[in-house]
Amino acid sequence: MSDRPVRTRFAPSPTGFMHVGGVRTALFAWLLARQNHGQFILRLEDTDQKREVEGSAEHIIESLHALGLDWNEGPDIGGDHGPYKQSERLEIYKAWAQKLIDADRAYADPYTPEEIETFRQQARTNKQAFLYRNHRPENQPMWDGTTPLRFKAEPQAYTWHDEVMGDLSTGPEVIDDFILVKSDGFPTYNFAHIVDDAEMQISHVIRGQEFLASMPNYLNLYDALGIKYPVFATMPHIMAEAGNKKLGKRDGAKDVLDYLKDGYLPETMLNFIASLGWNDGTEKEIFSVDELITAFRLDRVQHSGARFDEKRLEWMNGQHIRQLPLNDLAERVEPFWPESAVGSDQDYKLQLLALVQDRLKTLADLPTITSYFFAEPTPDWTMADDNKQLRKLSPDEQRQLLQQAHDTLATLDDFSAESIQDTLNQLLEITGQKPGILFSLIRLAVSWAPFSPALDQTLAVLGKDRVLTRLQTAISARG
RNA sequence: GGCCCUAUCGUCUAACGGUUAGGACACCAGGUUCUCAUCCUGGCAAUCCGGGUUCGAUUCCCGGUAGGGUCACCA
Numbered sequence: 384m385s386d387r388p389v390r391t392r393f394a395p396s397p398t399g400f401m402h403v404g405g406v407r408t409a410l411f412a413w414l415l416a417r418q419n420h421g422q423f424i425l426r427l428e429d430t431d432q433k434r435e436v437e438g439s440a441e442h443i444i445e446s447l448h449a450l451g452l453d454w455n456e457g458p459d460i461g462g463d464h465g466p467y468k469q470s471e472r473l474e475i476y477k478a479w480a481q482k483l484i485d486a487d488r489a490y491a492d493p494y495t496p497e498e499i500e501t502f503r504q505q506a507r508t509n510k511q512a513f514l515y516r517n518h519r520p521e522n523q524p525m526w527d528g529t530t531p532l533r534f535k536a537e538p539q540a541y542t543w544h545d546e547v548m549g550d551l552s553t554g555p556e557v558i559d560d561f562i563l564v565k566s567d568g569f570p571t572y573n574f575a576h577i578v579d580d581a582e583m584q585i586s587h588v589i590r591g592q593e594f595l596a597s598m599p600n601y602l603n604l605y606d607a608l609g610i611k612y613p614v615f616a617t618m619p620h621i622m623a624e625a626g627n628k629k630l631g632k633r634d635g636a637k638d639v640l641d642y643l644k645d646g647y648l649p650e651t652m653l654n655f656i657a658s659l660g661w662n663d664g665t666e667k668e669i670f671s672v673d674e675l676i677t678a679f680r681l682d683r684v685q686h687s688g689a690r691f692d693e694k695r696l697e698w699m700n701g702q703h704i705r706q707l708p709l710n711d712l713a714e715r716v717e718p719f720w721p722e723s724a725v726g727s728d729q730d731y732k733l734q735l736l737a738l739v740q741d742r743l744k745t746l747a748d749l750p751t752i753t754s755y756f757f758a759e760p761t762p763d764w765t766m767a768d769d770n771k772q773l774r775k776l777s778p779d780e781q782r783q784l785l786q787q788a789h790d791t792l793a794t795l796d797d798f799s800a801e802s803i804q805d806t807l808n809q810l811l812e813i814t815g816q817k818p819g820i821l822f823s824l825i826r827l828a829v830s831w832a833p834f835s836p837a838l839d840q841t842l843a844v845l846g847k848d849r850v851l852t853r854l855q856t857a858i859s860a861r862g
Numbered sequence: 863g864g865c866c867c868u869a870u871c872g873u874c875u876a877a878c879g880g881u882u883a884g885g886a887c888a889c890c891a892g893g894u895u896c897u898c899a900u901c902c903u904g905g906c907a908a909u910c911c912g913g914g915u916u917c918g919a920u921u922c923c924c925g926g927u928a929g930g931g932u933c934a935c936c937a
Contacts, residue, residue: 396937431936496935503933510863512933531935548867557865557933565935572937596866596932619868620930655874658886662875666885685875687868688930695874695887705900741900752898772896808895822896834898 389421397439401446425457490523532564646746660685721750723757760831762860800843828857
């Protein structure tokens with residue numbers, strides 16, 4: 384372990400949207416920084432002009448903001464180790480490249496892409512891994528910047544420690560002369576990230592498993608550059624729900640912002656993504672963001688990939704929604720109310736929210752559960768005909784019961800849930816009906832919905848006027 | 863094919879050699895004066911295979927098998 388101040392970074396390339404895999408890498412780096420009162424840095428790795436996607440950087444920044452993963456230094460806010468976009472750091476890479484050239488550890492690649500492709504095919508035919516250095520030219524021309532600059536590797540066996548994976552080792556056969564600077568003058572990731580991490584004094588390099596195979600090359604380059612290794616931590620992949628592939632765009636990986644739009648809370652996303660491949664060793668499942676910060680440990684991260692299970696995500700979201708104080712929930716749910724709720728009284732909405740809080744799996748469920756609290760529902764007596772209990776009564780009996788309910792409720796001055804329940808209980812005795820019949824009938828007549836919150840509370844929130852009107856409407860509609 | 867990583871209920875996981883292999887999601891059944899949900903109770907369900915080491919292996923070692931990653935002028 385390093386005793387340097389903890390500085391972690393998230394270094395995405397702006398080539399697409401943020402999906403859960405990227406979020407997890409960012410989250411773990413962020414958690415580590417916050418836990419150690421260190422810094423979290425955002426760096427854009429925009430060295431591939433061809434793959435860059437317009438608006439992608441903004442999208443990544445927006446996603447991180449939406450999740451509450453804030454950074455201390457970054458392209459938008461600057462910092463002491465900038466610039467934080469690799470495309471603006473070309474001079475820095477050039478200087479480091481020159482050090483390697485001067486030390487005879489880098490050389491100009493004289494081959495055409497076609498020639499290299501031929502070498503690659505040869506390797507494949509011989510069922511071997513492709514190694515460029517098998518074709519390392521004897522007399523390397525001076526590098527004029529128009530061809531790729533390659534690293535002159537000094538292959539050796541490496542053993543190193545990874546905070547997640549433990550002790551790892553490889554032989555010299557995996558180390559190669561990889562490209563440091565492309566012919567367009569931009570550095571490769573392999574070169575740039577090492578330079579940047581060193582210059583930005585990054586203490587912990589946290590990234591996905593896809594980079595594990597390149598580690599020996601990186602170590603060789605660190606050595607050539609005389610840079611002290613940071614702490615390494617390799618995250619296993621998050622896999623798609625179907626199949627065993629690494630989760631990617633093609634496998635249906637969703638944009639995290641889509642989850643937020645679908646009514647998942649940011650804290651749910653962080654809790655869920657953290658729990659994919661990490662737990663604190665106890666049976667605790669629901670973590671607040673602060674709890675994650677204190678409990679997170681790199682060495683408790685799983686070594687194998689985890690599948691993304693939307694059912695579990697949904698359950699977890701319900702848990703977080705239920706833990707929210709009502710006022711907090713009210714704020715977050717504001718964009719999700721049905722259109723018919725526009726202009727409705729805030730107190731009314733708040734009362735209603737208290738009734739449905741336990742019923743929400745996502746905030747986006749709100750309109751379907753609450754529509755009849757805002758708009759007058761259309762009576763549909765076929766719902767009664769389809770009901771096993773209610774079917775036993777004749778339309779006449781149904782009308783009579785509703786009329787009795789109407790007349791009794793009309794006498795109430797105190798239209799609270801408690802008072803309503805007392806009244807309904809009395810009505811039960813007077814009419815000799817079972818709750819299954821009387822309550823179902825009233826519930827239907829005021830909501831015309833397949834389900835609703837408890838009857839007494841539903842009536843109380845709807846209010847006396849609305850309830851009496853709806854009962855009357857229902858009676859008239861029963862032909 | 864070379865190299866590397868991984869392997870516990872369908873899924874996410876706990877168990878740092880000794881447990882009736884635990885929890886959660888999902889699913890099924892019951893309870894909470896009507897419905898839906900919440901909540902509670904119960905049920906179903908797992909150590910990939912084969913060898914070692916050991917008094918004893920989910921756990922340590924070796925070999926299979928399976929899955930994943932990588933072998934780009936992508937990151």
